[in-house]
Amino acid sequence: MDLKEKTFGEMLKESVSYLHENENVWKNLAVIAANVAALDENEQELDHAFKAQDEHDPGGHVAQKNEQLSVFFRKIYKVGRKLSFYAKETGDKVLLNDADVHESTFVLLPEKEALIKCSTILKRGNEYLSKTAAYGITALELNNLTDELSALEKMKPKIGIIMNDRKSARRSIKEVIAEARLLLDKLDDAFEGMIDDDAFIDGWFAVRKIKGRHKPHGKNDKGTDENN
Structure with a gap:
């Protein structure tokens, strides 16, 4: 209003x-x-x-979604850093190409494209899970992030x-x-x-809030507030 x-x-x-x-x-x-x-x-x-x-104020919906995306992108970025570290250690250029995504890229890309990159990193994380335990990647982390991704995709404000x-x-x-x-x-x-x-x-x-409307002793002029 x-x-x-x-x-x-x-x-x-x-x-x-x-x-x-x-x-x-x-x-x-x-x-x-x-x-x-x-x-x-x-x-x-x-x-x-x-x-x-x-x-139905879109401001609240959008702000909430953006905040959740920001937190989610940060988590995905950290997984990507772990995978990039492993890729550089092993010379896996294909993995590096998928995992080496700068944090700002997620924000700059259209939401749909950013979430696709997130999905790719999670997919790579699962593919290399058995090889990256020493780099801090766990099944629990990947499963939780996959659930978050699914929730964010369903939450898109119309x-x-x-x-x-x-x-x-x-x-x-x-x-x-x-x-x-x-x-x-x-x-x-x-x-x-x-x-x-x-x-x-x-x-x-x-x-x-109407001034001068009621004049019990004579005058009958009136001035009205524009809100009334």
Whole structure:
């Protein structure tokens, strides 16, 4: 949500809370009670829309995936160094060609290509496992890294879908806010026209952050905050 939407959401929540705290003032007026009930439902719907948008925020998904990839690439790089050491010791140029991958290469390559290189190093590690025990390569390490690779491949964030869901949530937010504005506007009129409790009305417009709306002693000018 943007700042303006957040500010409106906070004002709406405070307005609904104020109405419940002062229910005795309006509860016997059916037309007002119906609009308050609608506003209550609207506020809950807006809250759910905000949460849905936050859940589909791609930033969190991407950051989590990138962090896991960074840790994984470091582990694969260390396996590659061990294999490279063995390859240089034994003059195995084919192995060296597959295992000698600089750590920065994993980051610079597209994710799919980087994971393919990781898979190749793990494959080579298993092929040379019986010969590289002295170089610190173990079956447990290779098995764990293979499991991590599989999990990372399945975890790929579908950014397009996430963004579409986020945009849908945003459209929903705009629609719900538009409905809330209409309900609030009707209640503004209803309270001034049907309620004689000046303290309640003053409190209502204070929560609504509308200045100069209620003038019990004469003037009827009004200035509204753009968020309301």
